Amino acid sequence: MRTVSTLAELRQARAELPEPLGLVPTMGFLHEGHLSLVRRAKTECASVGVSIFVNPTQFGPTEDLSAYPRDLDADLRLLSHAGTDLVWTPEVGEVYPAGYQTWIHVEEVGQPLEGARRPGHFRGVATVVAKLFNAFQPRRAYFGQKDAQQVVVVRRMAQDLDFPVEIVVCPTLREADGLAMSSRNAYLNPAERKAAGVLYRALTAAQDAFQRGARDAERLRAAMLEVLSQEPLARPVYMSAADPQTLQELTGPVEKALLSLAVQVGKPVLIDNLVIGDE
Numbered sequence: 001m002r003t004v005s006t007l008a009e010l011r012q013a014r015a016e017l018p019e020p021l022g023l024v025p026t027m028g029f030l031h032e033g034h035l036s037l038v039r040r041a042k043t044e045c046a047s048v049g050v051s052i053f054v055n056p057t058q059f060g061p062t063e064d065l066s067a068y069p070r071d072l073d074a075d076l077r078l079l080s081h082a083g084t085d086l087v088w089t090p091e092v093g094e095v096y097p098a099g100y101q102t103w104i105h106v107e108e109v110g111q112p113l114e115g116a117r118r119p120g121h122f123r124g125v126a127t128v129v130a131k132l133f134n135a136f137q138p139r140r141a142y143f144g145q146k147d148a149q150q151v152v153v154v155r156r157m158a159q160d161l162d163f164p165v166e167i168v169v170c171p172t173l174r175e176a177d178g179l180a181m182s183s184r185n186a187y188l189n190p191a192e193r194k195a196a197g198v199l200y201r202a203l204t205a206a207q208d209a210f211q212r213g214a215r216d217a218e219r220l221r222a223a224m225l226e227v228l229s230q231e232p233l234a235r236p237v238y239m240s241a242a243d244p245q246t247l248q249e250l251t252g253p254v255e256k257a258l259l260s261l262a263v264q265v266g267k268p269v270l271i272d273n274l275v276i277g278d279e
Helices: 007-015 032-044 072-081 121-136 148-160 183-187 190-195 198-211 217-228
Strands: 002-004 021-026 047-052 086-088 140-144 166-170 234-242 257-265 269-276
Touching: 002 007, 007 086, 007 121, 021 032, 021 121, 032 047, 032 072, 032 140, 032 166, 047 072, 047 121, 121 140, 121 148, 140 148, 148 166, 148 257, 198 217, 198 234, 198 257, 198 269, 217 234, 217 257
Parallel strands: 002 086, 021 047, 021 140, 047 086, 140 166
Antiparallel strands: 234 257, 257 269
16 A cells, blocks of 8 residues: 655556546545445455545534544554555645635535535535545545435536546445444544434434335424434434435425434534435
8 A cells, every 4th residue: 555645646656556446535534434435446446545634625613623533543554454555645735735716616415404504515525526536537436325415516516527437325334323433423422422323213213204104304304303302412403304316305295305414412513314215
């Protein structure tokens, strides 16, 4: 495994790798969810590249950029064991040099849900992912379903800007109680960690209601809220039953939907989702 930090080094190392290359963009502090993306890429690509970059432009002014968990040495050990070929660990100035002023704003699908909760977030996401696509020149890029809106935004950006990159979406990996694996879970104390399992219970309650014939969108949102209200440490931020492609909230009868929610448990706001009605 080769680890580089500058764009020039990355391009030189990238040119020496066999095609096709699969890219796994990360912000580090890796867990099994990230490694599952690497392993998937290994099965489908001749080479695998990983970026480790805590992207400051997707954090809001009140968010946890400085406190975001980091452990580069551990990340590199995990990636080496997983068979990664190339890792890019740039400094902020390498990605956003002095005078940087070009941004990508994905319009409609970037506005609701996390876009409404975190203004500017998806501008930062779309911009850095576009730069990663340009830097690595991957044939495929691997993302987790856990960040469902991010997947929709990145897919729209890649399509609109004609990137020759296939966006591969991999299933959410979960802990034994259903909690989606996330670097932000490290912020939870034991009581909060136990309480955080309520996110998945809320989603599966709505999924179960749907499978029993409750097809009204508002009823599905109410099913999530009912479960969340039973956990004192959980503070709901939003609950959504939206079109999986446009992310617009659904009303009336539902045939297919992205169920998603954001819930504050202690310090972090945790997100999760399930797709229902997907044959």
